[in-house]
Amino acid sequence: MSIKYRYELDSWQALLQQLNNLVSSKCKYYFWHLTYLPDSKRDKWGSIDLKLIERYQTNKTPKQRLSIRKKGYARFMYLRWEHIVFIVHTEGQIPAGVEQDKFYDIRKIPINFELSDLVGFQIENLKGKTSIKLNNNTFNTVKEELRMIAKSGDILKMRNTFHKLNGFPSWSGIITQKKVLAEFLTKEAKKHNVNSRNFSYSSLFIRMQRKAVKTWR
Numbered sequence: 661m662s663i664k665y666r667y668e669l670d671s672w673q674a675l676l677q678q679l680n681n682l683v684s685s686k687c688k689y690y691f692w693h694l695t696y697l698p699d700s701k702r703d704k705w706g707s708i709d710l711k712l713i714e715r716y717q718t719n720k721t722p723k724q725r726l727s728i729r730k731k732g733y734a735r736f737m738y739l740r741w742e743h744i745v746f747i748v749h750t751e752g753q754i755p756a757g758v759e760q761d762k763f764y765d766i767r768k769i770p771i772n773f774e775l776s777d778l779v780g781f782q783i784e785n786l787k788g789k790t791s792i793k794l795n796n797n798t799f800n801t802v803k804e805e806l807r808m809i810a811k812s813g814d815i816l817k818m819r820n821t822f823h824k825l826n827g828f829p830s831w832s833g834i835i836t837q838k839k840v841l842a843e844f845l846t847k848e849a850k851k852h853n854v855n856s857r858n859f860s861y862s863s864l865f866i867r868m869q870r871k872a873v874k875t876w877r
Contacts, residue, residue, distance in 0.1 A: 665718075674741070684790045728752075729750070729752070779794075780797055780798045781793070794828070806844060810851070842864045
């Protein structure tokens with residue numbers, strides 16, 4: 661395998677960033693497969709990488725990828741961050757000898773994956789536009805945490821808890837969710853007689869800008 665071929669992401673933020681690029685209408689890697697490598701086989705992750713890279717023939721130069729596209733064949737990409745593996749491919753004829761796992765079309769079925777026991781994301785491509793947001797489990801967990809914090813009436817604690825959400829990258833879908841959660845928290849605080857002059861929607865900071873991150877290890 662060429663040492664120039666990179667597939668291991670530098671961070672989970674980089675994984676989101678790269679997936680967002682690949683499944684967009686610009687790159688068109690619409691078909692996706694997700695698998696989680698068992699931690700008990702961590703010492704074998706490298707050999708699993710090599711096996712899957714060989715199976716899907718992802719170790720190609722840009723020039724080779726262009727040639728593959730011109731011939732009408734699907735192009736495959738292999739990505740991994742820690743135990744999370746994604747294989748994506750474009751439309752086109754599947755090359756002979758490629759043994760496929762189950763792939764889904766992101767234009768029909770969104771990517772939904774768990775980063776950890778507490779955090780998961782959903783990536784969609786609707787009408788050519790890509791969107792990244794917290795998945796339903798994570799969003800509902802955060803919402804319930806904010807509900808419980810609001811009962812305390814502790815303004816500093818409510819603000820600090822909400823501001824932790826700014827640790828998530830500011831993709832437009834996540835920004836929308838944070839706005840919804842800010843409205844929810846202020847309404848819950850009002851239910852518990854928190855003075856709106858001291859605690860309001862406008863007093864909650866929502867980070868709107870997102871910085872590009874380093875892609876590969």
